[in-house]
Amino acid sequence: MILAIDADYQNNKAMIAAILFNTWSDSQPTRQLVDQMSNVPGYASGQFYKRELPCILKILKQIKDVPQYIVIDGYVHLDQEKKPGLGQYLYEALQGQTVVIGVAKKRFYGTPAEFELYRGGSNRPLFVTAAGIDIETAKQYITEMHGNYRIPTLLKLVDTLCRQIDGSR
Numbered sequence: 001m002i003l004a005i006d007a008d009y010q011n012n013k014a015m016i017a018a019i020l021f022n023t024w025s026d027s028q029p030t031r032q033l034v035d036q037m038s039n040v041p042g043y044a045s046g047q048f049y050k051r052e053l054p055c056i057l058k059i060l061k062q063i064k065d066v067p068q069y070i071v072i073d074g075y076v077h078l079d080q081e082k083k084p085g086l087g088q089y090l091y092e093a094l095q096g097q098t099v100v101i102g103v104a105k106k107r108f109y110g111t112p113a114e115f116e117l118y119r120g121g122s123n124r125p126l127f128v129t130a131a132g133i134d135i136e137t138a139k140q141y142i143t144e145m146h147g148n149y150r151i152p153t154l155l156k157l158v159d160t161l162c163r164q165i166d167g168s169r
Contacts, residue, residue, distance in 0.1 A: 001020055001021075001022065001065070001067040001068055001069075002020070002021050002022070002023075002024070002067060002068065002069045002070075002071065003018055003019070003020055003060075003063070003067040003069070003070045003071070004018065004019050004021070004070075004071040004072075004154055004155055004158045005017070005018040005056055005059060005070065005071070005072055005073075005158065006018075006072075006073045006155075006158045006159050006161075006162045007052055007055045007056075007073075007162055008162040008163045008165070009040060009043075009051070012038065012039055012040050012041075012042070013036065013037070013038050013040060014036065014037040014040045014051075014052075014055045015034070015036055015162050015163070015165035016034065016035045016036065016037065016055045016056070016058065016059045016162060016165075017032070017033065017034050017059075017158050017161035017162035017165065018032070018033040018034075018059050018060075018062075018063075018158065019031065019032050019033070019154055019157060019158045019161070020032075020033075020063070020067065021154055024141050024142075024144040024145050025144055025145065025146055026146060026154065027146040027147075027153055027154075029154060029157065032161060033059055033062050033063070034059075034161065034162075034165050035055075035058055035059045035062070036165065037054065037055050037058055040054075040055065048074060048085070048086050049084075049085065049086040049089040049090075052072075052074065052086055053086060053089050053090060053093065056070075056072070056090055057090075057093060066094060066097050066098050067098055068098060068099065069098065069099045069100075069101060069141070070090065070094075070098055070099070070100050070101070071101045071102075071103060071142075071155065072086060072087050072090065072100065072101070072102050072103070073102075073103065073104070073105075073155070073158075073159065074086040074087060074102050074103075074104055075087060075102045075104050075108055075111075075127065075129050076088050076091070076100055076101070076102040076129035076130050076131045077102075077129045077131075078108055078110070078111075079108075079110045079111065079112070080110075080112045080114075085102065085108075085129070086102070087100040087101070087102040087129060087130070087131055088100075088131050091131035091132060096131075096132060098132065099130065099131070099132035099133045099138075100130065100131045100132060101128065101129075101130045101133070101138045101141065101142065102127075102128065102129040102130065103126050103127070103128055103142055103155060104126065104127040104128075104129075105126060105127075105151070106127075107125075107127060108127070111127055114135065115127045115128055115129055115135070116128075117139045117142055117143065118150075119142070119143065119147075119149070119150050119151075119152070120147065120148050120149040120150050122149070122150035124150060126142065126150065126151070128142050
């Protein structure tokens with residue numbers, strides 16, 4: 001089982017969405033999950049995990065078994081020296097029981113070229129990092145995901161879902 005998760009923030013409130021799917025090439029999720037969280041701390045550069053990790057852990061409580069893979073919107077490592085990002089903190093919080101793959105849309109300062117992945121003929125890369133799996137395998141999984149565009153279909157879906165939870169967008 002694979003879980004993709006994302007959150008959207010409005011003031012100090014988070015809208016969290018997750019989708020479950022069975023294979024990397026799936027075009028539709030098998031299940032959608034949504035939740036909200038209040039009193040979320042503000043954004044701090046390089047410390048995004050302090051804001052998003054509690055949200056991810058909250059929505060994971062809706063799932064009976066820990067998924068084999070979790071795909072997050074963000075970084076597992078922030079640089080080549082493996083400075084921990086959100087995904088590494090999640091991996092540690094789950095005691096290494098699941099592979100965490102980070103897919104970021106924007107380059108974090110100092111992100112090395114080895115994290116770049118070009119999909120769908122786009123001139124702009126995604127940035128893929130991982131814990132519990134080597135980077136080349138993680139990039140291959142993201143490459144295999146359904147969709148002809150830069151952002152895979154199911155990652156786009158979970159992004160859209162979290163932005164529509166409260167109906168304001």
